[in-house]
Amino acid sequence: MTPAELSKRISQIAIRDRDAGHVPSVAHVLEDSKHIRRLGGSEIVAVLNPVRSLAVSYRSSCPICPADFPADRPFVKWRTRFIRANDHPVFDGHLLDIRQRHSPHQLDTEGICDFVSLASIATDYVTIRNEGECAGASVLTHDHNQLLPWAALESIFPTAHLPVESAHTAPTSRKSIRTLEDWPARGFAIQGHQDEVVDAIRKIAAATSSRNLGLNLAATRSRNSRTMVFAFPRTTKWPSGYPAPISHLARACSRVLLGKPIGHFSYGFGTAQMFGLMIATERKSFERLTSQRVHRGLRQASVGRATWQDIVAGVTMH
Ligand SMILES: [Zn+2]
DSSP, rough: OHHHHHHHHHHHHHHOOOOOSSSOOOOHHHHHHGGEEETTSSSSEEOOGGGGGGOOOOSSTTTTTGGGTTSSOOOOOEETTTEEEEOOSSSSSSSEEEEESSSOOOOOOOHHHHHHHHHHOOOTEEEEEEEEEGGOOOOSSEEEEEEHHHHHTTTSTSSOOOOOGSSSSSEEESSSEESSSSSSSSOEEEEESHHHHHHHHHHHHHHHHHHHOEEEEEEEEESSSSSEEEEEEEOSSSSSSHHHHHHHHHHHHHHHHHOOOOOSOOOOOOOHHHHHHEEEEHHHHHHHOOOOHHHHHHHHOOOOOOHHOOOOOHHHOO
8 A cells, every 4th residue: 555545545534434423523623713722822722622521431441452343434454553533533534543453552663663654654644642641541451543634733723833843942962853942841853764763762762661651742744744753751740749540549539529620630631732732621621721721731741850851861872
């Protein structure tokens, strides 16, 4: 299959599923201006999308296993991957890219190569990965990435660039890796030949996994039409200041006892939030989002200064 054929075939998947009623349409979200807010003084945009709240209510042990995928729904097999529509789309056209064989959601070399290859072909999409529960992954049993369609994103980001792309970057001793300088979340901007990008992600993933941290990856076509990858190491101590398991328990308790989650955010930060797209599932939390709160949230969701410097030194070492 040529890249053009793959691109064409995957663009049909979500349309067919939506037309057959397998996946809800969320097009109305983007058509209603009350569902989109630009946060003052920043490039960051908030979107209200109630459909996404269902994405955490999975019941089966491996809800995305290709082996259990309904036979009457469209999919595309590519290399070792299985591409299908996301059942709880953020936008119409939102896809899942899943490893065909059952294996845990842990970034390995094969996964990194597949992520970079797919991103370089699926240029009509932003390819994203939430690595680890603290980085917003809701399914940890099976390796997967997500594809957000530019066709929908362009109605939110009219310049066809992600908010993080406006951040200034600084060079490191490694040509393909730059650091984000004036973005509220700490992270890397990676660009280069495919093997350089794979190598950079490998180093960053090794640095985060050896410290038991999470990682968010977003790959997009850049201004010079080459693939640009943003990588955000994630603290496990967010948002409560306690490690993830305690934090989750506290949130679950507050839901039961108070009927609402603690804190300003009733949702976790995944890759979309880290690159500047806040997706709220409840109107209340959507309306409470301010530029200041989001900036603070992004800082808290990032690794601390000392850890960051340590990661940068390790990643850029020759
Ligand atoms: Zn599985």
